[in-house]
Amino acid sequence: MYKDNTDIQQLASLKTLKDVKDWVEIAYPRWIVGTAKRFSDDYPHLTCSWVEMCKTLKVKPAEILLVSYLPHKEDTERKILNAVCDIFSRSGFVIRRAHEFQQCTICESLLPSQQVWNKLTVKPPFEWKNCCRMCEKSA
Numbered sequence: 001m002y003k004d005n006t007d008i009q010q011l012a013s014l015k016t017l018k019d020v021k022d023w024v025e026i027a028y029p030r031w032i033v034g035t036a037k038r039f040s041d042d043y044p045h046l047t048c049s050w051v052e053m054c055k056t057l058k059v060k061p062a063e064i065l066l067v068s069y070l071p072h073k074e075d076t077e078r079k080i081l082n083a084v085c086d087i088f089s090r091s092g093f094v095i096r097r098a099h100e101f102q103q104c105t106i107c108e109s110l111l112p113s114q115q116v117w118n119k120l121t122v123k124p125p126f127e128w129k130n131c132c133r134m135c136e137k138s139a
């Protein structure tokens, strides 16, 4: 799935991030599942690691890119997809597996899915919910 299927020169010739997004949607259909603006405040480490990544790359956080598949960095059969990931990262996007997250039912920020939550080795001091704790309070 999503192995290199085109000439990387095609990707190199694209000028804007929108061009890359449009190209990806044709070259790798359904790889991009969606985008989100933010993570829930209940899981600050998710936002922290994103901000740290952006600091390292000297860019501003843009959006969360949700994908159906995340290639290994050293995957020699998916160099193009890794290059696409690089382009998005260098534009301030954090890339996460779509199936590991779901949106808060109230504010639409991202929460880990219940399955992922159950597997956390260090669990937050509250039960998993399908909305943020603050959102639940104000609802």
Ligand SMILES: [Zn+2]
Binding pocket: 040, 104, 105, 106, 107, 108, 109, 131, 132, 135
């Ligand atoms: Zn919320």
